Amino acid sequence: MLLFLSFFLSFSLFASEAIFDKKCLSCHTKMLSKSETLKNIKKLKAPPMLEVANRVKNAIKVTNNDEDLHKFVVVSFIKNYVKYPDIMSGFCTPMAYEKFDVMPSLKDKISEQDLDSVANWIYDFYEGKEFK
Ligand code: HEC
Numbered sequence: 001m002l003l004f005l006s007f008f009l010s011f012s013l014f015a016s017e018a019i020f021d022k023k024c025l026s027c028h029t030k031m032l033s034k035s036e037t038l039k040n041i042k043k044l045k046a047p048p049m050l051e052v053a054n055r056v057k058n059a060i061k062v063t064n065n066d067e068d069l070h071k072f073v074v075v076s077f078i079k080n081y082v083k084y085p086d087i088m089s090g091f092c093t094p095m096a097y098e099k100f101d102v103m104p105s106l107k108d109k110i111s112e113q114d115l116d117s118v119a120n121w122i123y124d125f126y127e128g129k130e131f132k
Contacts, residue, residue, distance in 0.1 A: 016121035019114045020049075023106065028052065034132055046100050047092065053126035059091045071123050078119040083107040 020030070027046035037048055047055075056077060062069045081090065085103040092100075110118075 012117070013121065016117040017125070019118045020121060023110050023114070023118065024049065027103075031129070041099070044100075046103065047096055048131070049122065050126060050129060051131040053122055053129075054131045055091050057123075057126070075116075075119045075123055078122060079115050082110065082115055082119075
């Protein structure tokens with residue numbers, strides 16, 4: 001049972017990462033340091049997801065630093081942003097919007113279920129990984 005569970009868990013993690021690779025990786029690199037980002041800025045189509053995850057997690061504060069609530073709010077923000085990106089609700093710096101422009105909406109390009117998995121995966125995968 002435990003073996004089955006851990007197999008299932010790692011399989012679903014793998015599956016979520018595969019969704020990221022398919023739907024987000026064409027624009028957002030997964031792990032890129034700050035210096036590599038600056039060096040390659042001309043070639044990038046969007047800020048690295050490592051940076052995005054850090055920025056969004058730091059910008060969103062919840063009462064009592066409740067971890068579950070924090071995850072819920074961050075995941076909801078990501079899901080909403082992917083469907084309805086806009087400057088007013090985003091946390092990108094003005095320079096980033098100028099450089100990359102606003103993200104195109106993926107509303108009709110990703111299922112609700114895949115979006116939920118990938119947003120949760122982003123939260124967990126970048127836990128403790130700093131953009132530096
Ligand atoms: C066609 C290119 C493209 C694809 C594909 C793409 N993005 Fe983006 N994304 C961008 C750009 C450009 C920005 C920076 C400007 C902005 O924030 O709108 C961005 C920004 C973001 C932000 C940051 C919002 C903020 O305020 O800091 C999140 C979250 C995000 N993307 C999530 C995703 C996820 C999740 C996927 C895959 C399901 C994805 N993106 C796929 C181009 C893309």
